[in-house]
Structures are given as structure tokens and as C-alpha cells.
Amino acid sequence: MKRRVSATAVTAFGAGVIALLLCFSSIGHAEESGGAAVSEKVTLTAESLRYDPESQRIVAEGNLTIRKGAGRITAERGEGRSDGSLFILTGNVVASFPEEELELVCAYLTYRARDAWLLASGDVSISSGGDRLRAEMIKYRLGGSVAYEARGDVSILWEGRNLEADSAWREGDDFRARNVRRFEDPKERVSLVAPTVVGRAEKGVLAEVTAEGGIVVEVAGRDGKPVRIRGAKGIYSIAKGSVVVTGNASAVQAGRTVSAQSLVMNLVTRRIEALGKPQLTFPVGE
DSSP states (O other): OOEEEEEEEETTTOHHHHHHHHHHHTOOEEOTTTOOEEOOOOEEEEEEEEEETTTTEEEEEEEEEEEETTEEEEEEEEEEETTSSEEEEEEEEEEEEGGGTEEEEEEEEEEETTTTEEEEEEEEEEEETTEEEEEEEEEEEOSSSOEEEEEEEEEEEETTEEEEEEEEEEETTEEEEEEEEEEEETTTTEEEEEEEEEEEEETTEEEEEEEEEEEEEEEEOTTSOEEEEEEEEEEEETTTTEEEEEEEEEEEETTEEEEEEEEEEETTTTEEEEESSOEEEOOTTO
């Protein structure tokens, strides 16, 4: 027989909820003195709460709030299993964990304990520190190094750099995006468009971006006017302060065009070096 409870339910009902929060905010820890694992109380409140002991199913509806220390999750509805294997939150889901500097907003959120992945959908926004990830669907791994898959109108703010694409994937220091509509580094005044962009980080800090498949790179010249560079492949090295475009490369600025097998722009001097059959064309009279 099912049992209906209103108002507040503490950890007796919430093994599934506890597991969700433990993974979300890494709240389980060992005491320095005894080494035993401890965790704070998890509280779940809702206008209606049902628990079926036979199926181990929990259903909470109406102004659902889950609290653990400073962490807080709110939604319109939640359901899952009391063994923590699955929990689903729906309707204006908002999660905030100040200690982890993690904020999440979405319409639907699913957590599966066996692989510690979150699956969020419906205008998803995840913020961590000063970085932000937005998409229609995001699969995000909790704990350890950053890992996610994002699809549908992806927008990423990473270390002050902006990326807009159809999809993006990250696993630790490796990053890839497809159908990149724009990658922009406002500080260095570099932007690019490409079918595929691959990023490489060093200890979490973006070091290099490689664009492939017929690319367009726009860089501000010494006079501030844009230089548009085209080619088959481009490498923007943040560490070296350079942009290298290869494969029938050409650069256009103010009516002047320089072409070569490879073009190298030094971002400090803003000068271009043409390598391999260089050619310069310009209007008559200049």
C-alpha cells in the first residue's frame, strides 16, 4: 500500500536524494580524527510526497526543495528510487552549490548513480566559477576533471573566450566542437569560424585551438582594422601568441591580399609572414 506524506521528509525517505546530493556537491568526507565517512542531514520538502516501499519509488510534487548544507535544489516535481540508482527532477530545475561554485538551471534533470552522470535538457545553463556552458541538452559528469557532452545551440564561455557551435565535447584537457559559428578571444582580438574546432588545455588552462575543414580567421591588424585569413586549417596558439593558417592560405585587409601555402601572424607585432609561393596583390596606385 502506498503512503502519502505532506510537508517535510528527512533522510528516512531520501536515500536516492542523498545519493544525488552527495555526487552533486561532494559532501561526503572522512573525519581527520577517525577516518569515518560522515555527511550532513539532507532535507526534502514538497507539497506532496509519496513513497512506495514495495517498488522503492519516491514521488515528490509541488515546490520541491532539496537542501544539504549550503547546497539547494528546487523543482516542480521529482521522482526516483530509494536506492539512489535513479532520480528525475522536472519543471524549472535550479541547483546551487556555493561551496563548489556550481550553478545549474534546466527544465529536466536525470541522475544515474551507476556512472555519476547528469543528463539535463531544456534550455540548460551550467556555471562554474567564471565559466559558463549553455545548450539544449548537456550530459555532465560529476566529480573529478571536467567532462561533458553538449548539443543544440551550444554557447560556452571559457576563460573569457566565447564559442558558439552545434555541439561540443570535453574530457579533461581535451575539447572538440562541431559546426562552430564563432570562436572569439576578445583579449587578443582573434575570432574564427570552422566546421571543426579542437582545443587543447594544459592543467585546465586553454593553450591551443585547431580549426579544420575550410576556415575563416579574423584578427585585428596593427592599425586596428580586421585582417581576414582563409585556408584549410588554422592553429591559434595562445601559449606562443600566433595564428598559423595552411592550405591555400590568403589574407585580406583594406583591399590588399597576400596568399601563400602558409601564413603566420605574430600577435605581438601583428605582422604576417608568408611561406611557400607568396603572392601579393593590391589596388593600382598604392
